[in-house]
Amino acid sequence: MAEFTAAVQLIFTIIIGMYFFMRLRNESGNEKAAVQDGKREAERINRMRHISLTEPLTEAARPTEMSGIIGQDNGVRALKAALCGKNPQHVLIYGPPGVGKTAAARLALEEAKKSPSTPFAKNAKFIEADATIMRFDERSIADPLIGSVHDPIYQGAGAFGDAGIPQPKEGAVSKAHGGVLFIDEIGELPPVQLNRLLKVLEDRKVYFESAYYSENNKKIPTYIHDIFQNGLPADFRMIGATTKSPNDIPEAIRSRCVEVFFNELNRSDIIKILENARVMIGLALADGVIEYIADYARNGRDSVKILQTLSNTVSLDGRYIAELKDAEWVIKTGHYTKNDAKIIDISFVKTKNN
Ligand SMILES: Nc1ncnc2c1ncn2[C@@H]1O[C@H](COP(=O)(O)OP(=O)(O)OP(=O)(O)O)[C@@H](O)[C@H]1O
Ligand SMILES: [Mg+2]
CATH class of the missing domain: 3.40.50.300 (P-loop containing nucleotide triphosphate hydrolases)
Structure with a gap:
């Protein structure tokens, strides 16, 4: 009988011992996995930090002095x-x-x-x-x-x-x-x-x-x-x-x-903004391009956006000067409407509602 009890005790001790052994092994395995995951993630973030695109032209054209705020x-x-x-x-x-x-x-x-x-x-x-x-x-x-x-x-x-x-x-x-x-x-x-x-x-x-x-x-x-x-x-x-x-x-x-x-910008303000932005982003424009864009840009943001697209289009073609036909293409594909046309539209709507 005593031998039987000792044998049962031994079996239980072995089972409990195995249970704790497995648990410890699992836990240390989990810790190791967490450390490895952490390392991998840190490396991935580090790699992300090394990737950078060039500064968007809209950033480059942002005024850096109060005197650059036009109109x-x-x-x-x-x-x-x-x-x-x-x-x-x-x-x-x-x-x-x-x-x-x-x-x-x-x-x-x-x-x-x-x-x-x-x-x-x-x-x-x-x-x-x-x-x-x-x-x-x-x-x-x-x-x-x-x-x-x-x-x-x-x-x-x-x-x-x-x-x-x-x-x-x-x-x-x-x-x-x-x-x-x-x-x-x-x-x-x-x-x-x-x-x-x-x-x-x-x-x-x-x-x-x-x-x-x-x-x-x-x-x-x-x-x-x-x-x-x-x-x-x-x-x-x-x-x-x-x-x-x-x-x-x-x-x-x-x-x-x-x-x-702050008020709406008029045509001559838009022309000034376009001229300043052109210098800041380093884009050469043929005669008449700025005046043409000013007919379509509703505000400062539009002006900079149009210049940015124009600059990208020209540099994709390996050229340095944006011609009038390039500006016409940007305005057409961007579905910009002529500023005068908008004024006529609004008066039309008002007349209709009255
Ligand atoms: N009066 C201005 N003078 C010079 N640049 C301007 C002017 N207005 C707009 N811009 C150009 O357009 C960009 C966008 O303008 P900004 O973000 O200041 O507009 P906003 O009035 O804050 O418009 P929103 O109400 O949509 O936020 C500027 O970073 C700048 O490049
Ligand atoms: Mg704003």
């Missing part, structure tokens, strides 16, 4: 007055598409830094946020504009998650602290986020809340206690740009901003 003398002057003095203010830039709103906003902070009385430091940051891709997230798990708290329940495994520590993540408003936050297409910002933004403009800091936060939790690092108790700094000047009309923008935001208006 917006009043708008640019108002923008400078609002932002470049010793008391910079929040700004809203209104205007039709493609007339230089984004281009001017991107140059505004550097322009302000040139002024001796500016409060912006030399290293003050310009942060861009695009309102068209900001979605309101009810649980505030991720809010790239205002910031959010990563609660342990969402963090899962990891030092902070395991220790039950809520982790504040700064948003664009805090990244822009001391500098300029540019919100492109601000008219598209969801109303709830607009209200949160207004609160930040008022407080100049962001307050975070979390059910996982406790003042008495000793595991929480001091800097996180500081953020929860005193808020995260977010003192910046905002520039918002929109194609909407002032009536479509909430009064609450309008009343806190200086309103600046």
Whole structure:
């Protein structure tokens, strides 16, 4: 009997031993696989970093100085007055598409830094946020504009998650602290986020809340206690740009901003933009090409886009000079309509509706 019990015990011991042995082997196999996967992925990302295309011509033609913004003398002057003095203010830039709103906003902070009385430091940051891709997230798990708290329940495994520590993540408003936050297409910002933004403009800091936060939790690092108790700094000047009309923008935001208006560009502005862009992208044009394009380009963006296609077409043919026939081909294949024709069209529609 004793021998039988010993034999059964031995068999069980062997089975349990094998079980743990297999498990250990599996785990170390998984770890090895994870390390190998990680290495492969790191190598792939590294290879991606080594691939780069040439700078798009539209980037090359982007104005690099305020003086390169054509046909917006009043708008640019108002923008400078609002932002470049010793008391910079929040700004809203209104205007039709493609007339230089984004281009001017991107140059505004550097322009302000040139002024001796500016409060912006030399290293003050310009942060861009695009309102068209900001979605309101009810649980505030991720809010790239205002910031959010990563609660342990969402963090899962990891030092902070395991220790039950809520982790504040700064948003664009805090990244822009001391500098300029540019919100492109601000008219598209969801109303709830607009209200949160207004609160930040008022407080100049962001307050975070979390059910996982406790003042008495000793595991929480001091800097996180500081953020929860005193808020995260977010003192910046905002520039918002929109194609909407002032009536479509909430009064609450309008009343806190200086309103600046960019106008439609006229033919001679378009010709100047084409001439500057031609030099910047290094394209030789036959006589009359610029004037011909100006008949079709509705705004600055169109002008640069047409030049870019023209430049690519000519270089594909191994030529250096764009002829009038090349421009005619680009306009025809791009289905551009003549600017005069559009004016006639609009009056026609108006007459019809009346
Ligand atoms: N007034 C201008 N002076 C010089 N270049 C201009 C001007 N307007 C437009 N451009 C050219 O067109 C490009 C696009 O313009 P920009 O992005 O500033 O337009 P926008 O007014 O912001 O339009 P949207 O409302 O569609 O965003 C610029 O990078 C620049 O190359
Ligand atoms: Mg823009």
